[in-house]
Amino acid sequence: MNELFKLVKGDQSRLLRYGITYASIATSLVWIAFIQILRLDAISTYFPLFIFVDVTMMSFLLIGVAMMFEKQENALKTMLVTPINKHHYLASKIITTVVASLSSLLLLGVYGILFKGLSINYLGITGAVILASFVFSCIGVLFTYKSKDFTILLMWVMVMFFGFAIPTIFQMFGIITADWFNYLQYMNPTQAVYTVLSAAVMTVDQGELLISLGYLLLLSIILYYYVVKCFDRYSMQEFGGE
Amino acid sequence: MFKVSDLRFRYPKNQVDTIKGISFEFDKGEIFGFLGPSGMGKSTTQKLMIRILKNYQGEILYKGKNLNSYDKSIYNDIGVGFEMPVLFSKLTAMENLKFYRDLYPEGVKIRPLLERLGLWEDRHKRVAAFSKGMKSRLNFARAMINDPKVLFLDEPTSGLDPTNARIVKDMISEFRHNGGTVFLTTHMMHDVDELCDRVAFIADGQIREISSPKDLKVRYGKREIRLEYNDDGVASKQVFDLNSIKSNEEFFGILRTKDIITIHSGETTLDEIFIKVTGVKTHE
Numbered sequence: 001m002n003e004l005f006k007l008v009k010g011d012q013s014r015l016l017r018y019g020i021t022y023a024s025i026a027t028s029l030v031w032i033a034f035i036q037i038l039r040l041d042a043i044s045t046y047f048p049l050f051i052f053v054d055v056t057m058m059s060f061l062l063i064g065v066a067m068m069f070e071k072q073e074n075a076l077k078t079m080l081v082t083p084i085n086k087h088h089y090l091a092s093k094i095i096t097t098v099v100a101s102l103s104s105l106l107l108l109g110v111y112g113i114l115f116k117g118l119s120i121n122y123l124g125i126t127g128a129v130i131l132a133s134f135v136f137s138c139i140g141v142l143f144t145y146k147s148k149d150f151t152i153l154l155m156w157v158m159v160m161f162f163g164f165a166i167p168t169i170f171q172m173f174g175i176i177t178a179d180w181f182n183y184l185q186y187m188n189p190t191q192a193v194y195t196v197l198s199a200a201v202m203t204v205d206q207g208e209l210l211i212s213l214g215y216l217l218l219l220s221i222i223l224y225y226y227v228v229k230c231f232d233r234y235s236m237q238e239f240g241g242e
Numbered sequence: 243m244f245k246v247s248d249l250r251f252r253y254p255k256n257q258v259d260t261i262k263g264i265s266f267e268f269d270k271g272e273i274f275g276f277l278g279p280s281g282m283g284k285s286t287t288q289k290l291m292i293r294i295l296k297n298y299q300g301e302i303l304y305k306g307k308n309l310n311s312y313d314k315s316i317y318n319d320i321g322v323g324f325e326m327p328v329l330f331s332k333l334t335a336m337e338n339l340k341f342y343r344d345l346y347p348e349g350v351k352i353r354p355l356l357e358r359l360g361l362w363e364d365r366h367k368r369v370a371a372f373s374k375g376m377k378s379r380l381n382f383a384r385a386m387i388n389d390p391k392v393l394f395l396d397e398p399t400s401g402l403d404p405t406n407a408r409i410v411k412d413m414i415s416e417f418r419h420n421g422g423t424v425f426l427t428t429h430m431m432h433d434v435d436e437l438c439d440r441v442a443f444i445a446d447g448q449i450r451e452i453s454s455p456k457d458l459k460v461r462y463g464k465r466e467i468r469l470e471y472n473d474d475g476v477a478s479k480q481v482f483d484l485n486s487i488k489s490n491e492e493f494f495g496i497l498r499t500k501d502i503i504t505i506h507s508g509e510t511t512l513d514e515i516f517i518k519v520t521g522v523k524t525h526e
Binding site: 006010013017078080084085236 | 294315318320326342346384388
């Protein structure tokens with residue numbers, strides 16, 4: 001645990017140095033400015049949307065950018081010849097991203113509660129953010145290992161945004177209502193994230209909530225399994241092993 | 243310390259083995275030079291010995307135990323200095339070293355290490371602002387940070403001016419004198435000559451020669467003495483057989499009666515041995 005704590009501390013300080021933490025805070029502030037400009041009073045309906053973008057796309061982007069910097073500096077090479085455990089190394093990256101998502105939640109939540117009278121299930125939203133951020137951090141790691149540079153990583157972010165986040169936003173605003181689309185959305189992890197986040201601020205169908213929770217938990221396990229496999233392959237490649 | 247027996251390794255996408263059954267060993271307190279042209283298996287052997295590459299055939303023993311039987315704690319014993327500096331460029335030298343030192347149960351004091359390497363004054367500078375030589379020295383400090391028992395060094399003096407190269411070489415020698423073991427990979431034959439107790443030459447995945455630098459120089463050199471002297475205003479040269487030198491009156495006559503310009507033994511250089519043994523020039 002001590003080793004994991006040291007790794008998380010190191011990752012946090014590097015996120016600060018790379019300016020990634022500031023970018024994350026700035027995104028939350030943009031949302032707050034957005035709420036102010038649009039003079040949204042009852043933000044309960046929109047709150048899951050604000051958090052949704054942060055825990056999905058921002059988690060993906062945050063971990064991606066952080067790991068891409070590390071990739072460019074060949075830092076993994078040195079990490080591999082230290083006594084640290086690979087699960088600790090990967091967990092540290094994911095925990096750092098989850099903490100960033102929780103910080104955004106804190107910022108937006110405190111603003112919502114103090115200035116907009118937001119009523120929220122604290123435990124529920126915290127759990128939902130941790131789970132969702134974990135899933136999208138894993139997706140971020142997988143796509144970072146697939147990306148040769150920042151350009152390709154950003155391309156994957158766009159693919160994720162238009163392929164997964166936008167359909168959920170369309171469904172949220174009732175832009176697409178076809179049954180086939182709703183069924184298809186059960187496969188979309190961002191839809192599952194939106195459902196679990198919504199459950200913390202409004203009433204949602206219990207069946208849908210359970211399906212979404214189960215889906216995200218299952219995804220967490222499967223994705224983490226592949227993250228470890230990808231890490232092993234990538235480590236070999238770093239040393240010219242493949 | 244390390245014993246490598248009939249080691250074979252093939253990269254997954256290759257058709258042929260990169261390492262073709264090599265065997266060697268080196269003891270505690272020894273500096274073992276591992277030399278060879280680029281792409282001939284030098285780095286691969288090192289990667290196998292530091293457990294970065296797996297799935298090899300043959301056996302690698304560390305302290306008499308199979309390398310595969312160790313867990314990650316083996317890295318508490320090992321310090322690795324990569325050829326290219328691998329440091330966090332946005333962090334300062336101090337932050338880099340503190341981060342890495344904290345990953346080990348034990349480590350050295352950072353101040354004496356940085357002072358010795360002439361980096362203490364720059365400890366709060368970001369690594370991105372460091373020159374190539376400073377990065378190279380910090381890279382060496384990174385390899386030493388866990389107070390290792392075995393050092394794997396790849397071109398440790400690369401990019402260093404003669405003064406700093408001297409400091410690094412002195413530190414390597416001191417490390418050995420204090421009981422440390424060094425596996426040194428380099429193209430700098432002068433460093434090898436100065437530091438290594440024994441060297442192995444690898445080419446095309448096979449070890450072509452193992453011995454001490456002195457023995458190699460004698461074996462690959464000619465048993466002769468070349469004299470250049472002033473013979474009544476004319477520069478003359480003559481070669482004498484070293485095996486019969488003690489009874490060679492002509493040789494001693496020249497020494498007594500002529501002005502000697504140069505005397506050279508036929509001992510060769512490691513550069514020449516490298517070319518001869520591997521078939522490739524050292525700058526490749």
